[in-house]
Amino acid sequence: MTSVRRWTGREAGLLRQALRMSVRGYAAHLGVGIRTVSKWEKLGTGTCPWPDTQAILDTALTRADAAAQTRFEQLLAGPRRPLLSRTPVSAVDDHETWAEDLERIVVCLDRQDFDFAATLLERRLGRAQVRDLDDRGLYLYGRSLTLSGDLRRLQGTLQDLLTARRLYTDAHDLFTELGIPRRAAQLELSLAVVTEMSGRLTPAATRYQQLTDDERLGSADRARALLWIGTALAKDGRNTFAIQVMGQAAERFVELDEPEDWATAQQKLALAHRGAGDLTRALAYIDTARSNGRFESPLQRVQIDTAHGHILLTDRATRSAGNDVLDRASDIARQYGLNHQLRSIKSVRNSGEYV
Known part of the structure; x- marks a missing residue:
């Protein structure tokens, strides 16, 4: 039986596939949270389970039946690009610190700490010699390109969106070459988001529709x-x-069992009902979203306040309250450099739609 010296999100995700379990079933099987399993599969080699969880994964592999263990070995081997020589120890060490930097970048982007995220990304992308990287290095380089695209998309100027498209495309091509279809499909989803943010709504909706049935993506995506x-x-x-x-x-x-995504859906439903002219339902949905969402990051707070302010601004009776909410959203967006949200708030103020 194959043993795993050190589990990363990649091996943990492959074990789930080998056991032929859903994310929810696998989480219950291991006694961990669904979000933990999702994080493993999202970050892959960029994350490592805690030591006690490593022991749980060891036990799960040991107790798996022979067929599942064989599938795990086959998945673990996977299609690999041939290397001309063994990876030196120094490169392995650098891979570990690179992966740690990527985890820090993810946290920075979640908090909209763009300056520090940009510093870490510039250090990694500027230092990498792509032609000299092994498979692990190329994977980390692809993840760095992706996160750099995320940074640009979150900042959201028109030039940022053009740069994000280029970065996402380069990362997509790299993951396709490496034979990692899930990462490639996730980048296609990110490219559709950029298309929508650029105002090309029909092609964005068409691409989203195609991806809803794409088996390369997980159920949540x-x-x-x-x-x-x-x-x-x-x-x-x-x-x-x-x-x-x-x-x-x-x-x-x-x-x-994705409560945060569900709360986001309530927020978007609120805006759709506003657009349809049903302010009673719009307010009901936005209240549901505000009551159930966590909205911990600056971006999340700006998005929920913009949606709420948009609905309040639509009714002349609540116009003043709507402007106050949008003022608060503008202050946060300006403080954290959320340019796309600032444009959205300006558009809301200029819409002039009242009932």
């Missing part, structure tokens, strides 16, 4: 693609259809 179809439709004024699609996405998030 496919549900998000469905939700984002509704977002693009609502922005394009097709609110009735958007409400139907978003409702289906919200049901999927319930089935997948």
Whole structure:
């Protein structure tokens, strides 16, 4: 039986596949949270389970039946690109520190600490000699390109969006070459988001639709693609259809036990109902979103306040309160360099739609 010297998210995810379990079932089998399993599969070699969890994974592998152990060995071997020589120990050490830097970058992006994230990314991307990297190095380089694209997308100027598209495309090509289809598909989803943010709503909705049935993506990503179809439709004024699609996405998030995504769906449903002229339902949905979402990051706070302010601004009776909420959102967006959100707030103020 193959043993694992040190588990990373990649090996933990491959064991789930070998056991042929869902994310939820695997989490229950190990006694860990669903989000923990999702994090392993999202970050791959960029994350390592805690020592006690490493022991749990060892036990799960040992107790797996022979067929599952064989599948795990085959998945672990995987298609690999041939290397001309063994990876030197110094490169292995650098891989570990590189992976740690990527984890720090993810945290920085979640907090919208763009300056420090940019410093770490510039250090990694500027230092890497792509032609000299082994498979692990190329994977880390691809993840660095992806996170650099995320940074640009979150900052959200028009030039940032163009740069994000280029970075995502380069990362997509690299993961395709490495034979990592899930990462490639996730980048296709990110490229569709950039397309939507650039105002090209119909092609974005079409791409989202294609990805909702793409087996390379996990169930949660496919549900998000469905939700984002509704977002693009609502922005394009097709609110009735958007409400139907978003409702289906919200049901999927319930089935997948993804409460944060469900709360986001309620927020988007609120805006779609506002667009359809039903302010009573819009306020009900935004209250549900505010009550159930965590909204811990600056971006999340700006998004929920922008949606709430948009709804309040639509009714002349609550116009003053809406402006106050949008003022608060603008202050946070400006403080953290959230340029796309600032444009959205300006657009809301200029819409002039009142009932």
